[in-house]
Each structure stands twice: as structure tokens, then as C-alpha cells.
Amino acid sequence: MAGAMETSPLALPFPDLAPISGVRIGTASVPYKNWTRDCVTLVEFAPGTVVAGVTTQSKCPSPEVELCRAKLPGGRARGLIVNAGNSNAFTGAAGRAAAEAQAARVAQVLGCDAAQVFSASTGVIGVPLPVALALDGVDKAHARLGTGDWLAATNAIGTTDTFPKAASTSAMVGGRRVTLVGIIKGSGMIAPDMATMLGFIFTDAAIAPALWQQMLNAAVAETFNCITVDSDTSTSDTVLAFATGAAGNPELASMDDAGADALAAALTDLCRQLAILVVRDGEGAQKLIEVTVTGAVDVASARRIAMSIANSPLLKTAIAGGDANWGRVVMAVGKAGEPAERDLLSIRFGETLVAQGGAVVPGYDEAPVAAHLAGQEVRIGVDLGLGPGRARVWTCDLTHGYISINADYRS
Amino acid sequence: MAGAMETSPLALPFPDLAPISGVRIGTASVPYKNWTRDCVTLVEFAPGTVVAGVTTQSKCPSPEVELCRAKLPGGRARGLIVNAGNSNAFTGAAGRAAAEAQAARVAQVLGCDAAQVFSASTGVIGVPLPVALALDGVDKAHARLGTGDWLAATNAIGTTDTFPKAASTSAMVGGRRVTLVGIIKGSGMIAPDMATMLGFIFTDAAIAPALWQQMLNAAVAETFNCITVDSDTSTSDTVLAFATGAAGNPELASMDDAGADALAAALTDLCRQLAILVVRDGEGAQKLIEVTVTGAVDVASARRIAMSIANSPLLKTAIAGGDANWGRVVMAVGKAGEPAERDLLSIRFGETLVAQGGAVVPGYDEAPVAAHLAGQEVRIGVDLGLGPGRARVWTCDLTHGYISINADYRS
Numbered sequence: 066m067a068g069a070m071e072t073s074p075l076a077l078p079f080p081d082l083a084p085i086s087g088v089r090i091g092t093a094s095v096p097y098k099n100w101t102r103d104c105v106t107l108v109e110f111a112p113g114t115v116v117a118g119v120t121t122q123s124k125c126p127s128p129e130v131e132l133c134r135a136k137l138p139g140g141r142a143r144g145l146i147v148n149a150g151n152s153n154a155f156t157g158a159a160g161r162a163a164a165e166a167q168a169a170r171v172a173q174v175l176g177c178d179a180a181q182v183f184s185a186s187t188g189v190i191g192v193p194l195p196v197a198l199a200l201d202g203v204d205k206a207h208a209r210l211g212t213g214d215w216l217a218a219t220n221a222i223g224t225t226d227t228f229p230k231a232a233s234t235s236a237m238v239g240g241r242r243v244t245l246v247g248i249i250k251g252s253g254m255i256a257p258d259m260a261t262m263l264g265f266i267f268t269d270a271a272i273a274p275a276l277w278q279q280m281l282n283a284a285v286a287e288t289f290n291c292i293t294v295d296s297d298t299s300t301s302d303t304v305l306a307f308a309t310g311a312a313g314n315p316e317l318a319s320m321d322d323a324g325a326d327a328l329a330a331a332l333t334d335l336c337r338q339l340a341i342l343v344v345r346d347g348e349g350a351q352k353l354i355e356v357t358v359t360g361a362v363d364v365a366s367a368r369r370i371a372m373s374i375a376n377s378p379l380l381k382t383a384i385a386g387g388d389a390n391w392g393r394v395v396m397a398v399g400k401a402g403e404p405a406e407r408d409l410l411s412i413r414f415g416e417t418l419v420a421q422g423g424a425v426v427p428g429y430d431e432a433p434v435a436a437h438l439a440g441q442e443v444r445i446g447v448d449l450g451l452g453p454g455r456a457r458v459w460t461c462d463l464t465h466g467y468i469s470i471n472a473d474y475r476s
Numbered sequence: 477m478a479g480a481m482e483t484s485p486l487a488l489p490f491p492d493l494a495p496i497s498g499v500r501i502g503t504a505s506v507p508y509k510n511w512t513r514d515c516v517t518l519v520e521f522a523p524g525t526v527v528a529g530v531t532t533q534s535k536c537p538s539p540e541v542e543l544c545r546a547k548l549p550g551g552r553a554r555g556l557i558v559n560a561g562n563s564n565a566f567t568g569a570a571g572r573a574a575a576e577a578q579a580a581r582v583a584q585v586l587g588c589d590a591a592q593v594f595s596a597s598t599g600v601i602g603v604p605l606p607v608a609l610a611l612d613g614v615d616k617a618h619a620r621l622g623t624g625d626w627l628a629a630t631n632a633i634g635t636t637d638t639f640p641k642a643a644s645t646s647a648m649v650g651g652r653r654v655t656l657v658g659i660i661k662g663s664g665m666i667a668p669d670m671a672t673m674l675g676f677i678f679t680d681a682a683i684a685p686a687l688w689q690q691m692l693n694a695a696v697a698e699t700f701n702c703i704t705v706d707s708d709t710s711t712s713d714t715v716l717a718f719a720t721g722a723a724g725n726p727e728l729a730s731m732d733d734a735g736a737d738a739l740a741a742a743l744t745d746l747c748r749q750l751a752i753l754v755v756r757d758g759e760g761a762q763k764l765i766e767v768t769v770t771g772a773v774d775v776a777s778a779r780r781i782a783m784s785i786a787n788s789p790l791l792k793t794a795i796a797g798g799d800a801n802w803g804r805v806v807m808a809v810g811k812a813g814e815p816a817e818r819d820l821l822s823i824r825f826g827e828t829l830v831a832q833g834g835a836v837v838p839g840y841d842e843a844p845v846a847a848h849l850a851g852q853e854v855r856i857g858v859d860l861g862l863g864p865g866r867a868r869v870w871t872c873d874l875t876h877g878y879i880s881i882n883a884d885y886r887s
Contacts, residue, residue, distance in 0.1 A: 123810030125818040155806050157819065157835030190803035191836045300810050378789070378874075382882035392601035395566050399534030399711050407536040407566065424568030425602045463789075464883065468876050471793035 075345035075353055075441060075461070076228040082215040082246050083233065085267045087111035087309025090213040092221040093205035095198040097150030097188065103221040105202030108145040108265075109175055109210055114309045116142035116183065117278035119285045121302035127154035128161040129184040130301055132168065136180055140274025142307055143177035144168075145265065146203060147222045149250070150188040151195070152261060154300045163194035170200045174207045185303045187250060187261040188224050219248040222263055226251050226346055232338035236270075236331035238324030239314035243270040245335045251343040264289070264304040264339055270328055271310035272317040279320075280329045281306050288336035291368065291458040293375050294347040306332070344459045349466025353459065354384055354443045361454030366403040368456040373401035374445065381463035384443055389434040391419045398447060409450030414438065481881070486756035486764055486852060486872070487639040493626040493657050494644065496678045498522035498720025501624040503632040504616030506609040508561030508599065514632040516613030519556040519676075520586055520621055525720045527553035527594065528689035530696045532713035538565035539572040540595040541712055543579065547591055551685025553718055554588035555579075556676065557614060558633045560661070561599040562606070563672060565711040574605035581611045585618040596714045598661060598672040599635050630659040633674055637662050637757055643749035647681075647742035649735030650725035654681040656746045662754040675700070675715040675750055681739055682721035683728040690731070691740045692717050699747035702779065702869040704786050705758040717743070755870045760877020764870065765795055765854045772865030777814040779867040784812035785856065792874035795854055800845040802830045809858060820861030825849065 087110060092103035118137045120130045146167055153160045164184055172179035186194060219229040231248045249264040272280075281304070289304060310316065317325045345353055356374045361367035374380055377397040383390035391412050398405050408423035415437030418426055437443065443462075498521060503514035529548045531541045557578055564571045575595055583590035597605060630640040642659045660675040683691075692715070700715060721727065728736045756764055767785045772778035785791055788808040794801035802823050809816050819834035826848030829837055848854065854873075 121810075122813070123807070124812070124814070124816040125806050125810030125821065155803060155818065155831065155835060157833060159835070190806070191831070300807055378878070379882055382879055385879070386883035388883070392566060395536050395601070396534070396711055399532075399536030401535070402533070403535070405535040408568065410536065420566065420602070422568065424566060424570070462883075463879065465876055465879050467789070468793055468796070468874065468879055471790055472797035472799070472873075472875065 072227045073346045073350055075350055077342065077345065079216055079229050080231060080233060082231060083244055084213045085244060085246055085309060086269050086311035087114060088213055088267050089210045090218050091206040091209035091211065092217050093202050093209060095202040095205070097148065097195065097198060100150060103217065104149040105206050106147040106218050106221045107171065107203060107206035107210065110142050110144065110307055111309050111311060112143065114142050114307055115140055115272060115274045115277050116305060116307050117274065117281040118303065118305040119281060121300060123300045125155065125300050127152055127186060127301045128156070128164040129153060129186050130303060132164055132184050133303060133305070136183060139180055142181050142183055144171045144175045144182040145305065146171050146182065146184050147263065148186040148194060148199065148202065149222055149224050151186060151192055152188045152190045152301050153186040153194040154190040156191060156193040159193035163196045163199060166196050167194065167199040167203060170203045174203060183305055185263050185301070187263055187301055190300070215246065215248060222248065223250045228346060230339065230342035230346065232335055232342065234331045234335050236324070236327040238270055238317065238328050241312045241314040243268055243312040243314060243328065245331055247335050247339045249339045249343060251346040261301040262343055266306035266335060268308045269310070269312035270308050271312060271314050272308050272328065276317055276319065276325070277306065277308055280332050283329065284333040284336040288333060288340040291456065292340045292344050293372060293458065293460045294344065341459055344461050347461035348470045349464040350461030351464050352384055352441055352443050352462040354445065354461060355457060355459050356445045357457045358447045358449065359455045360449040360451055362404045362452040363454040364456060367454035368458070370398055370401045370403050370405070370447065371456045371458040373397045374447065375458045375460035378463055381460065384438065385462035385464045387435065387438045389414055389419070389431050389438060394445060394447060404451055405449055406451065411448045411450070413446035415444055481636060481638045483638045484757045484761055486761055488753065488756065490627055490640050491642060491644060493642060494655055495623045496655055496657055496720060497680050497722035498525060499624055499678050500621045501629050502617040502620035502622065503628050504613050504620060506613040506616070508559065508606065508609060511561060514628065515560040516617050517558040517629050517632045518582065518614060518617035518621065521553050521555065521718055522720050522722060523554065525553050525718055526551055526683060526685045526688050527716060527718050528685065528692040529714065529716040530692060532710055534711045536566065536711050538563055538597060538712045539567070539575040540564060540597050541714060543575055543595050544714060544716070547594060550591055552592050553594055555582045555586045555593040556716065557582050557593065557595050558674065559597040559605060559610065559613065560633055560635050562597060562603055563599045563601045563712050564597040564605040565601040567602060567604040570604035574607045574610060577607050578605065578610040578614060581614045585614060594716055596674050596712070598674055598712055601711070626657060626659060633659065634661045639757060641750065641753040641757065643746055643753065645742045645746050647735070647738040649681055649728065649739050652723045652725040654679055654723040654725060654739065656742055658746050658750045660750045660754060662757040672710040672712040673754055677717035677746060679719045680721065680723035681719050681728070682723060682725050683719050683739065687728055687730060687736070688717065688719055691743050694740065695744040695747040699744060699751040702867065703751045703755050704783060704869065704871050705755065752870050755872050758872035759881045760875040761872030762875050763795055763852055763854050763873040765856065765872060766868060766870050767856045768868045769858045769860070770866045771860040771862055773815045773863040774865040775867060778865035779869070781809055781812045781814050781816070781858065782867045782869040784808045785858065786869045786871035789874055792871065795849065796873035796875045798846065798849045800825055800830070800842050800849060805856060805858060815862055816860055817862065822859045822861070824857035826855055
């Protein structure tokens with residue numbers, strides 16, 4: 066960790082994580098920045114490992130993102146290289162060449178095809194990844210490959226995260242227990258540069274590439290795509306999921322196969338844990354906010370309304386101030402551009418119904434709401450009364466800490 | 477003014493404003509809040525006055541907005557009533573009845589049809605406008621109708637604005653000089669409740685209702701719809717424009733009529749002045765930011781990209797910190813969801829080209845950029861290199877002041 070920031074008050078302890086058979090990890094230090102900590106992470110996968118991935122929607126992605134997009138259709142991975150301290154984004158041809166050179170070195174040391182080496186970088190943008198350091202990092206990390214110190218890897222992929230973020234779960238698939246481990250760096254403490262979320266998921270399940278991608282897409286839609294810190298989107302956001310097959314279950318090829326539901330549920334659960342950890346490390350976050358929208362015309366509409374609420378600076382500052390300002394919820398619903406009928410709207414803070422039928426509830430008592438808002442975990446519920454659409458998203462409050470991190474600190 | 481806030485460092489002095497023939501104004505004090513200042517504004521228009529208007533896009537508008545929407549197709553106005561201190565928003569049937577009762581009282585005292593009385597309210601939401609006070613306000617303001625103290629009216633429509641905002645201009649139409657005056661209250665200092673922008677424009681030009689509405693729509697599109705403080709949208713935003721016809725020019729009925737272009741240009745200029753004043757009073761604003769996007773595929777795309785930049789908390793905090801963080805501009809372009817080619821993108825701060833062709837310019841010198849960012853007026857230019865689309869929008873930086881106003885102050 067960069068060390069300058071205090072640990073988020075919403076931090077959770079690092080969990081116990083088992084190794085994943087077929088995954089070897091090495092970390093190393095190179096001077097991308099004036100850090101002494103490890104900042105290069107190399108992961109070697111057993112032959113046949115399947116990969117799926119989701120990258121940023123940004124129209125200005127980093128070269129690493131472009132390389133991932135090009136390689137993902139192949140569905141197989143032997144290596145992953147992650148750089149922290151330099152995102153290599155917006156660096157033109159030089160950056161692209163550096164990313165390709167580093168991937169080629171990984172292919173060389175692992176004895177595999179570069180088309181099966183995946184890359185991710187996070188940190189300063191606009192400075193091409195220094196090739197010599199990048200290659201040196203591969204060599205050093207390769208020399209340290211082992212069965213996996215998850216905490217070391219989690220720390221090595223971080224930039225200004227205030228705590229290491231990881232989670233695990235398991236599922237029974239075809240009579241075998243398969244394990245899933247995820248590590249993530251947040252878009253949280255993003256000084257001195259820009260938000261990047263990098264998430265890496267590892268499992269020993271055996272699964273066909275197309276089905277694994279399908280499961281990841283579905284999981285991301287209701288987890289990573291349902292969190293927001295400040296509505297901004299990185300040029301480098303990447304989630305990659307690797308399945309080594311070492312658990313020995315019969316390879317899943319269809320959602321109809323026995324155990325596919327269980328694996329998909331476990332993957333979604335893991336992604337949700339990781340996504341909420343990112344919010345818990347949001348810049349300046351003092352409170353975790355869960356927004357649940359029900360009664361929208363459909364799921365997409367519910368999600369847009371929920372995100373409109375979660376992205377509203379006025380709502381987020383009200384929560385920071387412990388202010389039960391339900392009028393700002395009305396405002397955020399109204400601005401979402403989605404079907405909404407003011408006179409059907411109801412709003413809850415925690416368990417308390419605050420507004421219903423276009424007006425505050427009769428005899429509204431703010432006391433239980435104020436008590437709920439005084440806690441670290443705030444729940445806002447909105448029912449639109451129009452249809453079956455529902456969605457849940459997570460964000461954090463907007464505080465002086467956010468401003469300090471993003472305005473007062475200089476790059 | 478509410479008095480609790482310091483005047484914005486970006487405030488401009490109140491301009492000299494001439495009376496508009498056919499417009500009479502009266503202001504009054506009633507205790508909607510514990511204010512002693514005037515907070516009810518009544519405007520009487522000469523018979524035949526034409527009205528055009530644009531209201532919030534919110535799906536949860538106030539009753540006053542609903543009434544304006546219902547009456548605008550009539551195209552004629554005899555009265556305007558504005559309440560400050562209570563927005564009457566999200567108040568259900570009681571709020572609707574209160575707004576209708578107040579408009580009926582205005583119609584009674586002015587001797588006109590209530591269908592020609594327009595209403596706007598701003599302030600606390602969720603509390604129905606107190607009918608007795610609202611009617612009393614009409615009577616008191618009616619007793620004080622005069623040829624127009626613009627400063628008194630501007631102060632009376634304000635809530636927590638830190639300075640009174642108005643502008644004027646003129647145009648030659650059909651051989652007559654016509655005058656335009658606009659007063660506005662900002663979505664700026666919006667504590668303790670929510671952003672509302674109310675703008676009222678008055679001219680003595682003679683113009684047909686359909687053409688006046690057409691001109692206002694065009695002016696709003698590139699002025700009020702091109703400003704943002706925090707991306708939030710009020711349930712009560714309203715711009716109404718009244719044309720008394722007292723200047724005696726031949727009534728304009730088509731953009732082909734002589735002088736129509738001049739009036740349209742003057743109206744747009746006036747709206748731009750008023751819109752930028754709102755940004756200058758943005759919550760916590762220390763810097764005015766102008767974002768110009770060129771080279772987009774079309775105007776709509778240019779505007780969405782410009783608004784993506786202007787609404788980015790990361791960019792706005794960087795500007796607050798005087799940080800030439802052009803990477804955040806790249807990020808905001810990338811997340812806009814509009815056509816953009818990273819390797820064609822160029823970015824300027826002030827006059828300085830910072831990035832071009834997908835990378836920082838060779839030998840980039842941050843000194844002139846830092847000097848530009850140290851000023852109160854910051855210009856960001858983005859060229860996409862794709863087409864003819866261009867747009868210009870205005871915003872302010874995101875500072876500790878915003879957080880203090882919106883989180884620390886309690887309603």
C-alpha cells in the first residue's frame with residue numbers, strides 16, 4: 066500500500082484463503098515509483114486453464130485493456146502480469162509496444178504463447194510503461210513463483226488502496242468441492258491519479274470457456290456494474306476470471322449441467338463480496354450505502370434509477386451529514402429519465418417508511434431514520450409502484466475526505 | 477439572501493437594469509421560514525403579454541411545474557407569482573391545491589384568468605405551501621406593485637444564493653430597440669434542501685407565442701442546458717420568458733421576419749449570461765470552468781462528452797486543486813459512451829496543448845498550464861478529430877465548500 070492514507074473506517078479484515086491448484090504466484094519490486102514494496106505480480110496457470118473477462122466500457126482504454134480484449138476470445142490463459150504504479154494508459158504507440166514486450170517476456174519465461182498471457186496495469190497515466198523495468202519485473206517475479214501468497218499478491222496489485230481486499234467461497238460441482246478466490250484493487254483511494262479497478266478471480270473448477278464467460282457476464286452485471294464511488298469510469302478497469310480445472314469435476318459446458326447453477330451462484334456471491342469491498346475503500350468513504358429499487362418497469366430501468374440515486378452528489382453528501390433528506394432521493398429518481406410516477410413513489414431509510422403516495426407519511430418521525438443514518442451501513446429503499454423491475458446497487462457517502470484525496474493531493 | 481453563506485468569490489456586481497414597459501413588480505414578506513426579507517414576488521403583465529417556458533425534465537416535478545406545463549400552450553400571461561422558502565415539491569394533493577389557490581388569488585387581484593397566471597416556488601420540499609401565507613403574500617405584493625425594482629425582485633426569488641443574479645441586453649427589431657432583462661436564482665447554495673434554478677426573462681418585444689417558444693427552446697439548449705454544478709436536477713427548475721409587446725415593433729411571427737435573428741441572438745446571449753451566473757454561484761465554487769468540445773461526430777455527441785467532463789467529480793476536484801490532471805479528461809471522454817478515438821484525441825488547458833494523438837505532447841511543460849489553473853476562470857478544450865460537432869458547457873470546481881454546504885449544514 067502507498068501508506069499515505071489512513072485505513073478506511075469501513076475496512077474488513079483480510080480473510081483466510083486457500084491455495085487454488087493450478088495457480089502459482091510470484092511478486093516483485095521494481096521502481097515504477099519510489100515504492101520499495103512489490104508492484105509486479107506474475108501468475109502462472111496450469112496448461113488448459115480457461116479465462117473469461119470483462120473490461121471497461123471506456124472508449125479510451127489502456128493498451129493492456131486492448132490486449133485483453135484481443136486475447137479473451139481464445140478462452141485460454143497460461144499467464145497474468147499485473148503492474149502497479151504505472152497504468153500505461155494514454156501512452157500511444159510506445160505504451161502499446163511496452164505492454165506487448167512485457168507479455169512476450171512472460172510467454173518466454175513460462176514457455177507459452179503470448180496470446181495466452183493477460184496484462185493489467187494501474188497507476189500513473191500518460192507515462193509509457195518503462196520496458197526495462199517491466200521486463201525485469203517479470204524475471205524477478207518468475208524467480209519467486211510459488212503456490213500463492215494471496216496477501217502478497219493483493220498488496221502488490223494495489224495502488225493507494227487503504228486495505229487489501231480479497232474474498233473466497235466454494236461450491237459443490239459434479240461431486241467435487243470447487244474453490245473460488247478473488248483479489249481486487251479498488252477504484253477507491255485513487256490519488257494521485259485515476260480510478261482503476263482490477264479484479265482477478267481464480268477457481269479450480271473445470272468449465273468450458275463460453276460458459277465461464279457467460280457466468281462472469283451475469284455476475285458482473287449485478288455486482289461490479291452495480292457499484293459506484295463517484296460515477297467516474299477508469300480507462301483500465303478489468304476483471305479476469307481463471308478456471309484451472311484442477312478440481313477434477315466433469316467439465317461444465319451448459320447451465321443445464323449439474324452444478325452449473327451452484328458455480329454461477331458462487332461466482333456471483335464472490336463478485337458481490339469483492340465489489341462491496343471496493344466501495345468500502347471508496348475515497349473518503351465513511352458510510353456504505355445500499356440502494357434497492359423495486360417496482361420499476363423492468364430491471365434495466367430499476368438499475369438506472371438506483372445508479373442515479375447512488376451517483377447523486379446531493380444524496381451522498383446528505384448521507385455523509387446524517388441528514389434524512391428524502392427530498393434528494395425524489396430528485397434523483399426524477400432526474401433518472403426513467404418511468405416514474407411521483408404519486409406512486411415510496412421511500413424507506415433503513416426499515417422506516419418515510420414517504421409514500423407523493424408525500425411524506427403522516428406523523429413522520431425522523432428519530433429512527435436519524436439513528437439508522439448514524440450507523441456505518443445505510444440502506445435506502447425506493448419503490449416505484451409500476452412493475453416488477455428491481456435492482457440493488459452500492460455506493461459510499463461523499464465527504465471532505467474525497468475532496469482532500471482528489472484535490473489537495475498533487476500528483 | 478439567507479445570509480449564512482459567504483458571497484461566492486466568483487460573484488459579479490448587480491447590473492444597471494432598465495424597466496420593461498408592461499411589467500409591474502411587487503414583493504412582500506410572509507413567514508414561510510424565519511426570514512424577515514421579502515420572499516413573495518408578484519409580477520403583473522400588460523394584457524396580451526406572450527409567454528414561453530421550459531421546465532425541468534424531472535419525472536417528479538413540483539405542482540407549480542405541472543401548472544406551468546398545463547398553461548404554457550395558451551401562450552399568454554397576465555401574472556407571475558414566485559414563492560421562496562417553500563418549494564411545495566412532493567406534497568401530494570395538498571400542495572397542488574395550495575398552488576392552485578394561490579394562482580386563483582393572483583387572478584382575482586389582477587382581474588385576469590387563472591390560466592394566464594404562472595407559478596414557481598423554491599425552498600424546502602415535502603411541506604405543502606401554507607395556503608393562508610401564500611394568499612397573504614399575493615395581497616401584500618399586489619399592494620406594492622410598481623414599475624419594477626429588479627434588485628428587490630431578484631433578492632426575493634433567491635433562497636441561499638450568495639449574490640443576486642441578473643443581466644440585460646437589447647436588440648434592434650423592426651426599427652425599434654427592444655430591451656431584455658433576466659433575473660435568476662441559482663441551483664448554487666442549495667442548503668438546506670435541494671437545487672432549484674428559477675429564471676425569469678422579460679422583454680418589451682412584440683412576438684407571436686410559437687416563435688417566442690421556439691427562440692427560448694433554442695436559447696435554453698445551448699445555455700441553461702449546458703451548465704452543471706453537480707449533475708443533479710431539481711424537481712422545480714423553471715425558465716419563463718415574457719414578452720409584453722410594448723416596444724411597438726411589428727409582431728415577429730417567423731424567423732424570416734426582419735429582426736427575428738437579432739432578438740433570438742439577444743435572448744441566447746441573455747440566457748448565457750444568466751446561466752454562467754448560476755455556475756458562478758455553484759455550491760463551494762472557487763473556479764468557473766468552461767469546457768469546449770470540438771470534432772465530435774455531431775452536436776449532441778459533443779454536448780454529452782462536454783457534460784461528461786463537466787460532471788466528473790475527479791476532474792472537478794483536480795481543477796479545485798489546481799492539478800493539470802489531463803488523464804481525468806481522457807477518462808471523462810472515455811466514459812461518455814460517445815464515439816471517440818483515443819489516438820485522435822487532443823486536450824488543451826487554457827491555450828496550452830497538453831495531449832495529442834493518444835499521448836502527452838513531446839516536451840510537455842506544465843508551467844503555463846499550472847498558471848492557467850491558478851486563475852478563477854479555467855478553460856478546457858477537447859478535440860475528438862472525428863467530425864463537425866461542437867459544444868460548450870460551463871461548470872465549477874468541486875471543493876470542500878460543496879461538502880460543507882451539503883453535508884455539514886442540517887435542514
